[in-house]
Amino acid sequence: METKGMLSGIYRVSEKVMMIAYTNILWILFSLLGFVLIGIMPATAAMFAVMRKLIMEEEEEVPIFNLFWNKYKQEFVKANLYGYLLLLVAAVFFLDVMLFQSLDGWPFTFLSILSAGLSLVFFAVVLYFIPLYVHYDLSFFQYIKTAFLLTFIHPIQTVIMIISGAVIGFILLLLPGSIFFFSGSLYCFIVTKTALKVFAHVEEQKVVIEGESQYGEYSI
Known part of the structure; x- marks a missing residue:
């Protein structure tokens, strides 16, 4: 039973790695589709949307290409x-x-x-901005304000996102052959996973405070 469970875990990890690599290939191709200048921004938004879906719906099969293409078209103007x-x-x-x-x-x-x-600090704000953009429907300045607050309210997660970027960059330099498969999507996966945990924590705190405020213990 343990062997079967281990093999199942290895298969899930391998499948996730393949999905991350596939998303990176789409990110590069769709960036080129827009001649990079007008393609990389919507392609990046689409990549973050796919990573969000992969993380939030781990047990379900994610239609990566359809989701990527739809997000790319939908966010083309605004993302640019x-x-x-x-x-x-x-x-x-x-x-x-x-x-x-x-x-x-x-x-x-x-x-x-x-x-x-x-x-x-601005780099950290951008790291929160993009996951916020694909997760919530806000105005531009609300994205900026929320990303700025999260940068300082959750410093550990902020540092994790920044350092993980440096580590991944170093690994890619050591293994240049992996750039085509993981140059953007691997870091995107880590940033999205970290940001979603922060969002979940903030939403949980908000529910608790709003619930308790009904009984006069807190006011917001």
Whole structure:
């Protein structure tokens, strides 16, 4: 029985790995379909939507291609709009860091460090922004506000997401042949899984507080 259970577990893990690899291939192909410039943003949104489905419905078979294609079409305009707004802000942070590093003097060194820190915070906000985008129906500024709050309210999960990106990047450099299969989807899977746990925790706390507030113990 133990052997059978172990084999079943290995099969499930192998199947999940294959789905993650397949999603990465779709991410690359659909990014190219939009000549990268207008394809990578909706392809990324579609990839996160697929990862969300894989995580939330582990026992069910997920129609990856249909889900990816439908999300790609559905989010094409909005994902490009939101994506390039975020990219513009990221470019400003990057230029600030480069500018301050090129100038001499301790004030500019301080400003360079400050800009780099703010860039890291912004990166963390984006990591929450995308799972929020595929999980909830909010306005752009609500996504930003919620992502910013989650970045600081759940610092451990935030650090996990950032560090896991560095670790995966290092592994991909060591195994360049795996880039085609895991360059985006593996990190997407980890970020989505971490973010969904955060969302579930926040929703659970909200239900508890709202329930208790009915009896006068809390007010929100």
